[in-house]
Amino acid sequence: MKRRLRSLDGSYSCEADVFEPDRYRQLLSLGAEVKMAVQGGGISLTAASFGGGARVINMRRFNRLLGFDPERGTVEAEAGITLGRLSAFLVKRGFTVPVQPAHPQITLGGCIAANVHGKNPYRDGLFGGLVERLRLFHPAHGELMLSREQNGDLFDLTCGGYGLTGMIVSARIRIAPLGGNCCEVTHIRVADLADTFARLDELKESHDLLYSWNDLARFDRHMGRGYVVAGTFVDREPAPAGPRRLPRLDPHRGSVARLSLINPVTLPALTALYYRASRGAGPRILDLTRALFPAVERTFYFSAYGRAGFIEHQILVPDSRRLDYLGEFEALVRRHRQPIGLASLKLLQGRQRLLHFDGSGVSFCLHLPNRPGPRALLEELDALNSQYGVITNLIKDSRLSAVTARHQYPEFDRFVGRLGAFDPGRLFVSALSERMAI
Ligand SMILES: Cc1cc2nc3c(=O)[nH]c(=O)nc-3n(C[C@H](O)[C@H](O)[C@H](O)COP(=O)(O)OP(=O)(O)OC[C@H]3O[C@@H](n4cnc5c(N)ncnc54)[C@H](O)[C@@H]3O)c2cc1C
Numbered sequence: 001m002k003r004r005l006r007s008l009d010g011s012y013s014c015e016a017d018v019f020e021p022d023r024y025r026q027l028l029s030l031g032a033e034v035k036m037a038v039q040g041g042g043i044s045l046t047a048a049s050f051g052g053g054a055r056v057i058n059m060r061r062f063n064r065l066l067g068f069d070p071e072r073g074t075v076e077a078e079a080g081i082t083l084g085r086l087s088a089f090l091v092k093r094g095f096t097v098p099v100q101p102a103h104p105q106i107t108l109g110g111c112i113a114a115n116v117h118g119k120n121p122y123r124d125g126l127f128g129g130l131v132e133r134l135r136l137f138h139p140a141h142g143e144l145m146l147s148r149e150q151n152g153d154l155f156d157l158t159c160g161g162y163g164l165t166g167m168i169v170s171a172r173i174r175i176a177p178l179g180g181n182c183c184e185v186t187h188i189r190v191a192d193l194a195d196t197f198a199r200l201d202e203l204k205e206s207h208d209l210l211y212s213w214n215d216l217a218r219f220d221r222h223m224g225r226g227y228v229v230a231g232t233f234v235d236r237e238p239a240p241a242g243p244r245r246l247p248r249l250d251p252h253r254g255s256v257a258r259l260s261l262i263n264p265v266t267l268p269a270l271t272a273l274y275y276r277a278s279r280g281a282g283p284r285i286l287d288l289t290r291a292l293f294p295a296v297e298r299t300f301y302f303s304a305y306g307r308a309g310f311i312e313h314q315i316l317v318p319d320s321r322r323l324d325y326l327g328e329f330e331a332l333v334r335r336h337r338q339p340i341g342l343a344s345l346k347l348l349q350g351r352q353r354l355l356h357f358d359g360s361g362v363s364f365c366l367h368l369p370n371r372p373g374p375r376a377l378l379e380e381l382d383a384l385n386s387q388y389g390v391i392t393n394l395i396k397d398s399r400l401s402a403v404t405a406r407h408q409y410p411e412f413d414r415f416v417g418r419l420g421a422f423d424p425g426r427l428f429v430s431a432l433s434e435r436m437a438i
Pocket residue numbers: 008037038039040041042043044045048049059079080100101102103105106107108109110111113114115116117118119161162163164166167168169295395430
């Protein structure tokens with residue numbers, strides 16, 4: 001079936017032939033005649049699951065639960081299952097997936113392929129760390145079982161391989177006991193970005209949720225003010241109810257807002273209002289859905305940037321250089337005076353390898369209107385990032401060039417070489433792999 005597909009940030013769209021297999025027979029009989037792209041929820045910021053002239057294989061009908069072992073703390077499911085469904089099953093049984101990105105429509109396959117992070121990556125690591133084994137299908141290789149012990153190289157390439165090694169059919173992952181039936185969340189005020197670093201450092205070991213919101217739409221002495229969101233799972237009777245209705249995030253329909261309601265003129269007032277409304281005094285009790293998936297009721301936000309959309313620029317600044325970097329970053333933002341729509345910081349602790357958004361440092365996630373002014377700021381930021389050993393998250397930023405990514409990721413060519421050795425015909429592609437010249 002022909003469909004128009006769009007990236008969530010609005011920067012890329014194309015017509016594609018979309019196939020949704022729902023039987024193993026249909027999936028396993030796919031041949032290697034045409035280039036393919038694998039799609040899960042299809043809600044990534046950038047066009048990572050379509051484009052490049054590929055036929056899109058959407059995995060959403062492969063969404064069955066295959067096994068649950070509370071003693072060992074594992075769950076096995078088909079890759080098209082959404083985090084929302086998986087979470088609903090696990091929460092009833094007192095468990096959770098310890099690493100979950102912020103939206104319930106994201107699928108298990110999408111989490112593995114982009115090796116995503118959750119609400120406190122410093123403590124919980126990345127999604128790939130939870131995966132015990134997975135089943136991969138590639139028309140030229142057939143079905144393969146992958147784990148650290150069996151086909152370890154390919155396992156390594158597939159977790160964080162952006163769907164380029166083939167279709168993840170199912171996976172078994174580690175789960176953790178849930179610490180409560182709701183979440184106690186405190187917003188701790190911070191004066192600026194340096195203060196945010198200090199607060200995140202203090203709290204990084206002790207909280208289930210830990211990230212910040214900062215106001216980077218003003219350029220006075222209050223630039224970067226905001227709050228740290230610190231949350232812990234607790235038990236309360238009765239547990240607070242979750243949202244009655246979960247609005248669907250459907251980037252492929254395009255922006256519902258004809259005008260860009262979020263733009264450089266409105267942003268300073270919008271972020272000031274948001275700051276006032278959210279800095280709240282005491283702790284609040286949040287239901288599990290809103291705590292685990294904070295973006296669940298913010299569907300409108302993504303289209304409020306209008307037709308041109310927005311750019312998400314997420315970077316990881318190494319710990320050893322973060323204060324020097326911060327000085328240069330703030331000077332650059334002040335010089336360009338381009339209001340930033342969303343700025344959020346998290347801490348990570350890990351080792352950067354292949355194309356994984358991993359390492360030990362502080363992650364900045366920034367949303368900017370997709371306009372010439374903000375793009376000029378980001379181009380200069382790319383150059384600064386490359387000087388400081390900063391990496392940019394490939395699944396988020398649709399404007400990042402192959403040259404910049406190659407410069408930032410020391411193992412970029414290693415990834416390309418290993419992928420080419422496994423699949424010389426390079427059957428799986430996407431707009432992302434094309435832009436990255438992979
Ligand atoms: C509102 C929102 C909040 C987010 N929050 C976070 C966050 O907190 N942390 C974070 O790290 N990320 C976050 N993300 C990014 C998101 O986690 C990733 O983009 C994720 O990959 C999207 O999953 P999806 O199921 O929509 O996959 P898609 O967009 O369909 O695909 C993403 C990638 O995974 C591959 N893929 C999908 N399914 C399979 C499969 N079965 N087999 C092989 N490859 C497959 C695709 O080819 C593609 O490369 C967020 C995204 C949104 C929209």
